[in-house]
Amino acid sequence: MRDPPPHLATPMILVLQSGASEEQIQHVVERVESLGMTAHLSRGTYRTIVGVIGDERQLQETPLEAIPGVARVISVMDPYKLASRESHPQPSVVDVAGVKIGGGHLAMIAGPCAVESAERMDSIAKAVKAAGANILRGGAFKPRTSPYAFQGHGEDGLKILRDTGDRHGLPIVTEVMDPRRVELVVKYTDMIQIGARNMQNFVLLTEVGKTNKPVLLKRGMSATVKDLLMSAEYILSQGNPNVVLCERGVKGFDSATRNLYDVAAVPAVKALSHLPIVVDPSHATGRPDLIGPCALAGVAAGADGVHIEVHDCPEQALSDGEQALLPERYAEVMQQIRRVAEAVGKSISN
Amino acid sequence: MRDPPPHLATPMILVLQSGASEEQIQHVVERVESLGMTAHLSRGTYRTIVGVIGDERQLQETPLEAIPGVARVISVMDPYKLASRESHPQPSVVDVAGVKIGGGHLAMIAGPCAVESAERMDSIAKAVKAAGANILRGGAFKPRTSPYAFQGHGEDGLKILRDTGDRHGLPIVTEVMDPRRVELVVKYTDMIQIGARNMQNFVLLTEVGKTNKPVLLKRGMSATVKDLLMSAEYILSQGNPNVVLCERGVKGFDSATRNLYDVAAVPAVKALSHLPIVVDPSHATGRPDLIGPCALAGVAAGADGVHIEVHDCPEQALSDGEQALLPERYAEVMQQIRRVAEAVGKSISN
């Protein structure tokens, strides 16, 4: 594991309970100091506040909230380091077999949910390439809610995807779910996808962090922006700097859309981190009629790319056909994306 | 109250419980028919399904789920009528004292959260007008979470807002909270705002529905798209057709932003309704640094306008200063909005 950055002096703030006794206050101070940290006491009329300075790794591992008399612990610095903009002020540009993502370069990732057959893959790849896509996607290992649903073609699927990408000059991205299969998937793909359901599968994150492949890390359905960056930190901390984040919708209360597309997460991530972030309006909305408008919204908000599922016969798709765009519609959306990209000063890599 | 559209034959579907007895099935059919509706029985191996056709007002008032043996009631048609696209296929254009909203015309609503003084109002109005805003906002009656917070200047505030708008050639919009004050507010304003917390204040909706003033109806923090359209229906059903919806963020779990900006609601509303919809990135994000990107996202997604809070000294604002843009920054955002608007084929009304 890569060394974390040199010990930073991180302030934490302990707000004591309103009725904290003198003894409790003293115990808090002693406890903090016994851990090798410094305590700064500030007594108000109603509350006492203790500023804590110390080694942040130590601070993260110590449950200061559990000290009697402590009402709240407020962390002032971000818990991620390598992912933070403070540690790396310039935006990162990730290179996926020649296609740049970030720093003004837009990734246009397209393809079917699952790799179904060589023929279908070929016709879809041809269509999305013609429309301007620059990375081809397709699942060989599929996370399915039901154990009885189609789970993907496995290594055969990887081979088809690899061949199709090569034939059409498109780098490929595909999901890995099993830490025992990372080596296999890495052999075939140009970019590894970590799905939303595995965003906090720390074992898997660690495993892909040990490779050097670009990783497309999708935001979990109930992950905060901070959670997403912490998961990126897992990968970065293993030595793999090639992480691209993906906003794909979080859980919401309105069934009008499958998920709630959190487009504000795009600039919110950029304020905190140097990592590129793309949007996935297919999974975010689950509705083909909303994919176009939401793709444009993502680009306008500053996203570094758009991930869209495309299938040439959605009603026969083996997985998620109901949210796929037809190739003709994808081509139209790409036209509009180009115009909006230009309006915000970006261009599609190729 | 305006007559609802002529009785429509609305199908509802009753899914019976898996163990529903023959007697229960018969009772369901009798009950449906006793209400003057027609029942279509469809027996499956495991479940029986009953299609119900009848007068939809009757259907809405009858708790079919409470009939013994009924497991689920599925409503097939939308419960709003006047707000629906089916009843009015063309997009509506609302005219606010000469400024058009909808049908390709963008409203740019800007101004401080609260009307504070004539001088401040004047300098802000001058700045937003110069930047390209076409409607001036400002609160005279403020909904504040704390009873001890500044509640607005009342009628004096309305007078200042009216004068300022007239002097700068900007129509004005201001919030009303009290049904007893609708008459007063209507006397001064060009457009009435219903705030998010009052979206389901049906008494207030009914009252503004009786006027002819354009209404800016903000989405409640836990309102679905359907709830929002039902609240619009309240206003429309009273005879006031001039409703403009506003997406301003819903409750979310991530404190990275104040609310969760649901930009997909813009095309989702447009799929269901002919009413114009604007976005309010100020309230949606609560963070000045995210307002610009989220304004662009809204326009790219198809919104009919953008509502932004602007204050020339946010740190002295009497309300919500922390989410206001400075006039200079607003002018920059307006430049970007113009470029994105052009990219999606729209223009700012004036």
Place this chain on the structure above:
Amino acid sequence: MRDPPPHLATPMILVLQSGASEEQIQHVVERVESLGMTAHLSRGTYRTIVGVIGDERQLQETPLEAIPGVARVISVMDPYKLASRESHPQPSVVDVAGVKIGGGHLAMIAGPCAVESAERMDSIAKAVKAAGANILRGGAFKPRTSPYAFQGHGEDGLKILRDTGDRHGLPIVTEVMDPRRVELVVKYTDMIQIGARNMQNFVLLTEVGKTNKPVLLKRGMSATVKDLLMSAEYILSQGNPNVVLCERGVKGFDSATRNLYDVAAVPAVKALSHLPIVVDPSHATGRPDLIGPCALAGVAAGADGVHIEVHDCPEQALSDGEQALLPERYAEVMQQIRRVAEAVGKSISN
């Protein structure tokens, strides 16, 4: 309006941005001091923190976050005063025409969603009284999502409810939605209900705060515990101390239940406030089969009462029939509630 408690010295904490300049730091201090507050500076290696002491009303009205260089504002004390346990350490007991709520006394509120007819009201009242209910509910003014749905019988409904309560020796509670009708409703009822959709209708809260009637304040669907207490503060600040809170479910993402029943809000409220709180499993779950278990959960968690909708023919109810219990089932649930109440050392008032 009642005077708020004497000026308390309230600490706020300003966390400055990591790159805040010396000038910004000085401006923050000057700004704080110009407002008559005291600033305590604490410089860390990476961040500077400013503790602010001052008059809390002033603090609440000042957007400290908008001062350049300020990254976060952390409020240490609660913004509600009269509702807080700090201001009133003993639990309040609210008396509703002789029925005590709080301090070990449980309110059992039952009745139909809407008052439909004198006969129906009578038979339901008789049944719930026999089962052990001690307060009768019924709506005369109904907040309905659809303008076309049954809106209640108005004053006629109030008369029926009053008569029924008197005949069966049950105090009554009914909802008011319109500030112009508060006087009318107060004339008839023993307790006023503020519905979830009006929890932040500050005009209405102020109006019922001016009366002396007990108020049943239902939690809004997206209201935090703090929001709920702030709304109670509106009523209390007008001089009406008789507020009973009600947890009735918040918006959730799982359609398995109508709302998400937040039973932890019961002890969370009790940790912060002296006000009684009851639970409403009817609205929280929207499913008759879950009402019993969730009622027991509420009592076990420390609630001061249970609000359940009961109807003797749910399938003919004019409103919300699908979530009503039959009287026989209500009687069974009451038996179980008595056992759980005893297990936690409480009893049902009468």
Place this chain on the structure above:
Amino acid sequence: MRDPPPHLATPMILVLQSGASEEQIQHVVERVESLGMTAHLSRGTYRTIVGVIGDERQLQETPLEAIPGVARVISVMDPYKLASRESHPQPSVVDVAGVKIGGGHLAMIAGPCAVESAERMDSIAKAVKAAGANILRGGAFKPRTSPYAFQGHGEDGLKILRDTGDRHGLPIVTEVMDPRRVELVVKYTDMIQIGARNMQNFVLLTEVGKTNKPVLLKRGMSATVKDLLMSAEYILSQGNPNVVLCERGVKGFDSATRNLYDVAAVPAVKALSHLPIVVDPSHATGRPDLIGPCALAGVAAGADGVHIEVHDCPEQALSDGEQALLPERYAEVMQQIRRVAEAVGKSISN
């Protein structure tokens, strides 16, 4: 993999778009029939509805929503089979090394978040055993949001936990995160825990499904009740029938509690499934002062057990100390749990 139950005739309902053409309707029918399913057409004035009967595995794999003209697909039967109450009407009782869970028997699972040392484990085990706990918990592999936080003692931790359990006569439960470690963990433990973040780690679910060990499956933070049952189905479908579910809070918008404790999920699960379900108020609330009330609420709502983190010096805990109960407080909570358990007719296994 175990065979799913024999082909069931599963109705699905297709609601067609309001303007669906005659050709589209015919295409839908042909498409359904080409898949070997039967279509029942029901034409309304405004909408046409198609009932579909067929092999449910086929139905689950076919994206019927993607057929042109289809507006909505409504599934009438549950997608889980082995987990459903329909397939197994009696409640399951899971035996964990002699301790029964379900069918009136309550599991009281207690222990520290992480196994820290043999001494600490011993003193905690002694205390919780004395208080009435019947299963000992402790983590040897810890899922931590930060890669820099303590990750558990691994196999050494497993040995300590095994020894401690044996010495105090308590079966043990511990988490597994890595499919490559399932064999190792199974060697030591009596029950395997799948954490919330891994609830949809289908690779891991499949792996534990191949063992015969009881599994404690925690609900994911954004998982619906149906999602939870589908994840249980993964384990069951591999041949392992010993699944115990655990409600531990879902994501909510109110920071008053760490998560939103969904106590209604307990009876909601019981309505759909025969599997036992326990509650975890420690993770659900993240606040020691709420653990007791929420534990009681869970038992009152029908839970088959309670999982509580206990630590004898929370402020020195290596993980999650801020949500642990002290042994003395745990003993008090256990006293109250016994009384509420008795009130609902249950008892603690031993």
